[in-house]
Amino acid sequence: MKTQSPDQLVHKKCxxxxxxxEPYTLEQSRDQLTWLSGWNLTADNKxxxxxxxxxxxxxxxxxxxxxxxxxxEDGHHPDLHLERYRHVAIELWTHxxxxxxxxxxxxxxxxxxxxxxxxx
Numbered sequence: 192m193k194t195q196s197p198d199q200l201v202h203k204k205c206x207x208x209x210x211x212x213e214p215y216t217l218e219q220s221r222d223q224l225t226w227l228s229g230w231n232l233t234a235d236n237k238x239x240x241x242x243x244x245x246x247x248x249x250x251x252x253x254x255x256x257x258x259x260x261x262x263x264e265d266g267h268h269p270d271l272h273l274e275r276y277r278h279v280a281i282e283l284w285t286h287x288x289x290x291x292x293x294x295x296x297x298x299x300x301x302x303x304x305x306x307x308x309x310x311x
Contacts, residue, residue, distance in 0.1 A: 194222045194223050194225070194226060195223070195226065195296070196226055197226055197227065197300040197303060197304075200226075200296055200297045200299075200300035200301075201297070201300045201301050201304060203293075203297050204265055204297070205265035205266055205267035205294040205297050205298060206293075206294065207266060208285050208287045208288060208292060208294060209287055210287040210288055212288055212292065213288070214237070214285065214288045214289065214290025214291050214292060215290065215291040215292065215293075217232075217236050220232060220236065220239070220291050223296050224239065227239075227296065227299050227300060227303065228303065229241045229242075229303075230299050233282065237284055237289060237290045237291065238282045238283060238284040238291070238295075239282070239283050239284070239291065239295055239296075239299060240280060240281065240282045240283075241280070241281055241299070241302075242278065242279065242280045243278075243279045243280075243307055243309060244277055244278055244279070244309060244310040245277040245278075245279055245307055245308065245309060245310065246277070246308040246309060246310055246311070247276075247277055248276045248277055250277070250307065250308045251273055251276070251277045251278075251279050251307075252273075253307075254279060254305060254306075254307040255271055255273070255279070257305045257306075258271065258281065258302055258305065259271075261298070261301050261302070261305070262298065265294070265297070265298060265301070267283075267285075267294045267295075267297075267298050269281045269282060269283045269298065269302075270282040270283075277310065279307075281302060283295040283298055283299055
């Protein structure tokens with residue numbers, strides 16, 4: 192798999208994955224992450240995660256609602272975490288293959304385009 196810019200990724204749609212494809216290798220994942228600001232591999236190297244601190248609770252929830260809409264459109268659903276009322280984290284991975292696929296990077300690029308007012 193060749194790495195793709197965020198502009199390339201956001202113009203793609205996540206493809207259904209029922210398994211049977213190999214997850215990205217660690218090297219492929221790291222290479223693709225160089226294009227996505229703030230996303231990092233989790234300790235198990237099977238997920239990507241990004242964190243934000245929203246201005247307030249309502250801003251965090253607006254962001255989550257926007258994420259749910261694009262996730263539903265693409266049929267690829269992240270794990271959403273809200274802690275201490277405005278600390279937002281999102282984890283992505285392709286459940287069916289137990290690792291990362293192009294879908295995860297597509298959705299990450301789309302999430303990065305969503306507005307969120309951050310704590311100053």
